[in-house]
Amino acid sequence: MSVTTQAPAVHTESKVPLKEFVRKGEPPTEDYREKLFELEAKGELEVQRVPEPIMEVETKYGRKKKIPVEHTWHHKSCGQCGHIPGYSTSIFWLHRQFGLDYFDPKDQSSCTAWNYYASSTSNSAAQAAIAVRNFAQAKLDGYFPLIHCGTSFGHYKETREEIIHHPELRDQVRRIMDRLKMPFVFPEEIVHYSEWIHAMRHRIAERQTLDFSNIVSTVHPACHYHKLVVEDAIYDRELYDGQRTAIVTGLVEALGAKAADYSTWHDCCGFGFRHILVSRDFSRSFATIRKIERMKEEADPDVTITHDTGCVTTLDKSQFAAQAHGRNVGIPVLSDAQFAALAMGAHPYNVCQLHWHGVDNKPLLEKMGIDHKKAWEEFETIAERIESGELDFMTWEDADVK
Amino acid sequence: MSIYTDAKYMDVPYEEKLKLFKEVKDDMRYDHNLYGCYECGICVAACPSARFYDFSPRVFAQIMAREDVDTFYELLNDNVWDCSQCYSCTRCPRQNNPGGIILMMRDAAVRAGLQSAKDALRAYSRIIYKVMSTGTQVAPDMLQPDFFPDWGTDVKAVAENLDVWRRAIPPETLHTTELAWDVSEKTRLELYMIWKLTGNLELIEGIDEGIYMILEEVMEELLDDNGYDIDDFENILED
């Protein structure tokens, strides 16, 4: 038996009689939506409602969260768009495959939270105003924000808490928005794109064209997704007995791949915000020693799937130097969006843009049944046509050429 | 007087340390970040920085709760910048947020323009410039082998093919090389107004005067082109 098939699965058979834990008490945390509606009733701000049709998911303490199917304003991520462009492209591609209405705005700024967590060269008022400016723009454009970055998602949730609890901050934000001649808007829910993928996972599986049953994947949940404002992350009784966030693992299992467990699942990736840019010895050591090597030893996966900018970057890029030192590394790293897109037949280079990733992902593509040599030739043909001036850029139609 | 015989920064006047300590305690987020401390060490077990640095989130919670101003000042200079800001320490059974305490301390260190903060951020200044001037934090043109020598040969391939490869991405907003995506002029203008109205430009002045001067020039030009005077945007937080 190969090492791969011995990897511990999420659903290990229980050796004791199963007892279902049923949560009886009220959630220990306040309902921020109620608080936002109270502020709206007082005329302090405007709450943008989640547009129909809605998908409902369960969060940590049992509250339901509304996820929009479409009419979404795509709040892009600096690191995804800048350094892993196949990440955002795959999110858009999935929307297009389902024929869903979405908007990719230019009137969007970064949440600037990566910088704030790295350098503290900002303050609560600026951070809140930047969030509200983006939300106001989404409302003016007639779409509901769908947040691509895990740090934007976590930071906006923190900002929501600060806005709810501090009238002086609301006053500052209001004065800034007045100067910008924009309304003070906050969305009813802060929704991360991976929550949309989780809620859509069975529809994605229905459209799957590749067989992933021989793929073993580890999952890395993003810290800023489930550790910042913990109650607002998706949990599901069917996954990890509802004791860990179900995000990403839900998709991996829905696509028929095997989600393999490992002992440092809860650990951070080592990104560090400041560290990944100017102190990478730390990021590299943590990512390889605490995450990649543990995954290798305990699960030997074909791929590790995660759902945030910094996690993909750190886990992927840190492996090059470690490999040069002969460490036990070499696991391709993909986002859930890229994994889902590949399952539905997306082009690995035109759509998923895997040439921007560090670790060799060709063995994974082969296991998925993808002819990567042919695919790379197809990409290069388009790139040459762009270089010669024959094409301005690659269109969505070009990207889907089979 | 510190209770520790090997205490550092004893030449810094106590009043100066106390002023910064009080700033952190007066931060509106403080009451929500610290509720006391069991000294159980759960936060340390979860903390990535504690594994590779002489660093402990527990110490931050304890020192703030005990109001040990001298040790606070030591942490403020020697330890705050080691934190990864991952918030794994929110596992705290006392509902503390040690990462949040550290963020408030960093804010105070930057506002005070401490030399240790300047040192920690020296190599980082170009990132501050990027995010404040363009509205996106990292850009494709930063993927250069001399900036990321440890990221492998793919960085070189990206750098060599950057312009073509950016246009070989279907979403039109991503055909950029100096910005992560195409941010409109309207949005940059509004962002500059926010930086000015919240005193962030002055904050940069205290940390890196060179970056401040370039940023002010870039912002002034765009505001001016759009019929605004940069001096009309006073820091509203000082009112």
Ligand code: SF4
């Ligand atoms: S986990 Fe909380 S209570 Fe325990 S040592 Fe850390 S801060 Fe103190």
Ligand code: SF4
């Ligand atoms: S936020 Fe900082 S102190 Fe808390 S666990 Fe992460 S690195 Fe450690």
